[in-house]
Amino acid sequence: MGAAFELTRQIDHLLDVERVEEARRALSQPLSESPDSAELLFLAARVETVAGSYEEAERLLHDVLAHAPEHDGARYLRSELFRASKRYPEAEAELLGLLRDAPASATLHAMYAQVMFETLHVEKAQALVDEALRLDPEEQLAKLLAVPLAISTGRMEVAESQVSELMRDAPDAEAVSLTLITYLNSRGRNREAAEVARGLLRARPNEPEILNLLIELHAEAHWSSKPLAPLQRFGFGASIGLWIGTVLVLQGLRALDQPELAGLFGLTVFVYVIYSWVQPPLIRRWLRRRGF
Amino acid sequence: MNGPPPPASLLTPSLAGAPAHQLLLSPRATFLTSFFGGPIAALILMGINLQRLGRLKRETAALVVGGVLALGALVFGWVMLAQPELLGSLAPEGARRGGSWVRRLNNLLGVMTWGLLYLRMRVDLRAAELSRGEFEKPWKWAGIAMGASMVLHMMVNMAAAYSTL
Amino acid sequence: MEQSRAGLERQLVEDPFDHATRAHYARLLLDEGALEEATRQYTLLVKQVPQEAAPVLGLARCQLRAGELNAARETYGRARELAGFIEDPELAEALGGARNGPVLKVVDGSEAETEGPLAEVVPIQASGTVRFADIVGMEALKRTIRLRIVEPFLKPGLFQRFAKKSGGGLLLYGPPGCGKTLIARAIAGECRATFISVGISDVLNMWIGESERNLAALFEKARANRPAVLFFDELDSLAYSRSKASNEHTRSLVNEFLSQLDGLSGDNERILVLAATNMPWDVDGAMKRPGRFDKQIFVPPPDAEARAEMFRLKLQGLPLGHIDPVALARMTSHASGADIDGIIEEAKERVLADIVESGDERLLRQDDLVGAARDTQPSTLDWLRTAKNLVKYGGDGSYKDVEAYLKAERL
Numbered sequence: 001m002g003a004a005f006e007l008t009r010q011i012d013h014l015l016d017v018e019r020v021e022e023a024r025r026a027l028s029q030p031l032s033e034s035p036d037s038a039e040l041l042f043l044a045a046r047v048e049t050v051a052g053s054y055e056e057a058e059r060l061l062h063d064v065l066a067h068a069p070e071h072d073g074a075r076y077l078r079s080e081l082f083r084a085s086k087r088y089p090e091a092e093a094e095l096l097g098l099l100r101d102a103p104a105s106a107t108l109h110a111m112y113a114q115v116m117f118e119t120l121h122v123e124k125a126q127a128l129v130d131e132a133l134r135l136d137p138e139e140q141l142a143k144l145l146a147v148p149l150a151i152s153t154g155r156m157e158v159a160e161s162q163v164s165e166l167m168r169d170a171p172d173a174e175a176v177s178l179t180l181i182t183y184l185n186s187r188g189r190n191r192e193a194a195e196v197a198r199g200l201l202r203a204r205p206n207e208p209e210i211l212n213l214l215i216e217l218h219a220e221a222h223w224s225s226k227p228l229a230p231l232q233r234f235g236f237g238a239s240i241g242l243w244i245g246t247v248l249v250l251q252g253l254r255a256l257d258q259p260e261l262a263g264l265f266g267l268t269v270f271v272y273v274i275y276s277w278v279q280p281p282l283i284r285r286w287l288r289r290r291g292f
Numbered sequence: 293m294n295g296p297p298p299p300a301s302l303l304t305p306s307l308a309g310a311p312a313h314q315l316l317l318s319p320r321a322t323f324l325t326s327f328f329g330g331p332i333a334a335l336i337l338m339g340i341n342l343q344r345l346g347r348l349k350r351e352t353a354a355l356v357v358g359g360v361l362a363l364g365a366l367v368f369g370w371v372m373l374a375q376p377e378l379l380g381s382l383a384p385e386g387a388r389r390g391g392s393w394v395r396r397l398n399n400l401l402g403v404m405t406w407g408l409l410y411l412r413m414r415v416d417l418r419a420a421e422l423s424r425g426e427f428e429k430p431w432k433w434a435g436i437a438m439g440a441s442m443v444l445h446m447m448v449n450m451a452a453a454y455s456t457l
Numbered sequence: 458m459e460q461s462r463a464g465l466e467r468q469l470v471e472d473p474f475d476h477a478t479r480a481h482y483a484r485l486l487l488d489e490g491a492l493e494e495a496t497r498q499y500t501l502l503v504k505q506v507p508q509e510a511a512p513v514l515g516l517a518r519c520q521l522r523a524g525e526l527n528a529a530r531e532t533y534g535r536a537r538e539l540a541g542f543i544e545d546p547e548l549a550e551a552l553g554g555a556r557n558g559p560v561l562k563v564v565d566g567s568e569a570e571t572e573g574p575l576a577e578v579v580p581i582q583a584s585g586t587v588r589f590a591d592i593v594g595m596e597a598l599k600r601t602i603r604l605r606i607v608e609p610f611l612k613p614g615l616f617q618r619f620a621k622k623s624g625g626g627l628l629l630y631g632p633p634g635c636g637k638t639l640i641a642r643a644i645a646g647e648c649r650a651t652f653i654s655v656g657i658s659d660v661l662n663m664w665i666g667e668s669e670r671n672l673a674a675l676f677e678k679a680r681a682n683r684p685a686v687l688f689f690d691e692l693d694s695l696a697y698s699r700s701k702a703s704n705e706h707t708r709s710l711v712n713e714f715l716s717q718l719d720g721l722s723g724d725n726e727r728i729l730v731l732a733a734t735n736m737p738w739d740v741d742g743a744m745k746r747p748g749r750f751d752k753q754i755f756v757p758p759p760d761a762e763a764r765a766e767m768f769r770l771k772l773q774g775l776p777l778g779h780i781d782p783v784a785l786a787r788m789t790s791h792a793s794g795a796d797i798d799g800i801i802e803e804a805k806e807r808v809l810a811d812i813v814e815s816g817d818e819r820l821l822r823q824d825d826l827v828g829a830a831r832d833t834q835p836s837t838l839d840w841l842r843t844a845k846n847l848v849k850y851g852g853d854g855s856y857k858d859v860e861a862y863l864k865a866e867r868l
Contacts, residue, residue: 089307148422172700206843291849
């Protein structure tokens with residue numbers, strides 16, 4: 001095994017176990033000895049990407065590509081950096097360049113689909129996911145993207161079958177858990193979604209996004225949220241129906257000369273509306289304070 | 293590689309030369325503003341979303357229908373306040389006693405306009421929620437939409453008051 | 458199989474980065490007395506695998522044979538700091554002195570050093586084997602460990618008679634800088650066992666050659682030195698949760714670790730496996746099952762009594778005015794040993810700045826320490842906040858000790 005290969009394995013492992021500082025240290029000496037090595041610069045760019053120092057990573061990738069313009073890894077990573085920094089046109093240009101060189105790459109199609117999905121080009125994202133899965137039916141990113149795409153377009157049976165397949169292949173992978181939560185939440189199965197989110201929190205207790213998601217799901221599944229179930233289930237349709245129904249009932253009661261009943265009904269609806277506004281933030285605060 | 297190569301259309305740039313990607317306004321924020329601000333507010337907010345999706349031209353028909361509803365709200369407001377007799381027996385009981393029917397109709401038309409345009413971009417709004425889960429903070433545009441709606445309705449009120457002098 | 462010099466040279470021409478062959482070749486040259494060539498080969502190897510001790514040791518041997526004693530001593534000292542260092546009796550005797558404390562080493566009870574995170578807990582003895590008596594405070598923790606780990610290890614027969622299971626490993630977890638590593642060393646001292654410590658650098662070296670075989674070699678080393686305590690520092694970097702790992706090698710290393718812990722590849726009798734981690738949630742779940750690291754002990758930040766004692770000991774030898782360690786301990790809740798070191802350093806800097814500015818010498822006073830303590834945020838708080846998330850919302854009941862600590866501290 002060559003030294004470069006072993007160093008790559010070391011860095012792979014250190015990044016896998018979230019040891020960014022150690023990875024930087026492991027690279028510092030080889031880099032000082034060979035500052036122009038494209039492979040070492042690429043490794044350094046990967047380290048900085050994981051560290052969240054996107055500007056530094058981009059600078060390093062620029063150096064890599066100056067030494068080795070066809071470095072595929074650097075071009076992949078640069079497209080990811082552009083996407084993560086929401087510089088979508090640049091991400092698209094990079095990915096299209098890569099796709100021209102490797103038109104049969106399922107991964108590249110999936111990566112491009114992700115850019116299209118995030119920029120809300122839903123139809124194109126779906127076509128790219130389909131293409132990625134045609135090229136490689138096991139392409140993980142494409143399978144993961146297929147679920148929210150199916151939910152967005154209301155094809156719940158597709159979403160369900162994709163989730164089942166993901167769960168069969170990698171039931172404990174974090175990305176799969178997050179996708180499962182999205183699916184369960186879209187079906188109103190918040191209690192189950194909260195349980196999955198709880199498992200994620202146990203693995204990553206220091207991530208505020210996961211904690212917020214868990215609290216949100218717990219709040220929606222809480223017994224005090226039961227009266228709001230129609231609003232949760234049918235969303236704006238329920239709100240509109242409630243409003244129109246209220247106006248009609250009030251009008252009807254007035255026509256029947258039942259002002260007291262109309263008042264009582266109006267008050268009930270008013271209390272319900274206030275409850276629907278006040279309960280969610282209150283229960284979220286309560287759960288955050290008390291735990292569960 | 294499995295099967296034939298991918299269709300060339302898939303590999304045509306969709307973002308080149310496009311303006312920087314902007315977040316959409318959330319369905320919740322646009323719905324509430326449309327309810328209180330009426331069809332004018334709905335038209336403004338949902339128009340902003342359509343413009344950000346680059347679909348203003350493609351959705352001209354829906355926007356025209358929304359515009360007609362907005363115009364209808366203004367005309368109805370003027371008629372109810374200035375010349376309710378024009379509506380004859382269609383004028384609801386108590387319409388002359390105040391503007392509550394105008395408000396209710398404004399709410400209804402606002403929600404209808406919102407609903408119509410929401411249906412045209414439901415997939416995109418859902419995708420925005422599921423892909424990045426980010427929407428633009430609504431305060432600025434909701435304020436502008438509400439303000440525009442209020443100004444137009446005040447103008448109608450003033451016109452109605454002037455015509456009954 | 459012995460290979461000829463020409464054969465090795467041919468192999469190296471084909472693969473100049475074949476470290477094992479180059480090491481073999483360098484050794485052959487050294488044995489043949491080709492000192493200059495051997496030195497060249499070892500120097501090259503040091504460049505190729507800078508984290509490994511073996512090539513540096515080879516270089517030291519070359520220097521020793523060339524009569525460059527000072528250079529050899531310095532090189533040998535450097536080797537001590539590298540992974541995979543094993544004492545070379547010939548070199549040690551010839552060179553004496555050059556000791557800096559290796560990262561991976563085999564220490565028998567008589568020569569265990571107190572290096573490592575001295576900042577966390579203050580040993581009363583300055584040198585020699587670390588014992589529980591050398592660790593300030595943490596009495597309840599020491600009692601628990603004695604009963605659950607040390608005594609079953611020393612008196613397996615007694616525990617067997619009461620049908621009480623002994624064996625299995627111990628995982629120490631808690632915020633950084635609170636003495637987990639020192640406790641592990643003290644456990645080894647109490648068990649009167651060889652202490653083999655595996656740190657993050659060794660984990661890195663796992664990736665040189667066959668990582669699974671390297672891990673197995675560590676267990677073999679422990680088996681050859683029993684009774685032994687095999688200590689894995691920062692366990693999460695070696696046994697990272699497979700569900701979070703994206704690298705296949707990381708997963709296969711965990712599998713090998715599990716099989717070694719289960720004793721599938723050899724008998725683990727009279728070997729105590731200890732581990733420490735700041736991030737127990739990153740450790741693979743299978744590691745915590747019975748027979749593996751089934752005993753998990755929370756090492757909290759030092760209590761007030763321990764903090765006062767730390768201030769007392771760490772301030773010894775400084776020019777002091779009136780100091781009240783108890784008051785200092787009261788105002789440094791949740792501070793780790795490392796934080797207390799930081800506070801003392803900051804106070805010293807304040808005094809020195811004063812002296813430089815005013816030109817008048819003065820003693821280090823209570824208010825210097827109080828000021829420094831006020832400006833120092835305990836480094837354990839982030840960890841405790843994260844642990845609180847687990848206890849409050851995680852709901853799997855795995856962190857009862859942490860829960861009790863958080864309740865007692867009203868966090």
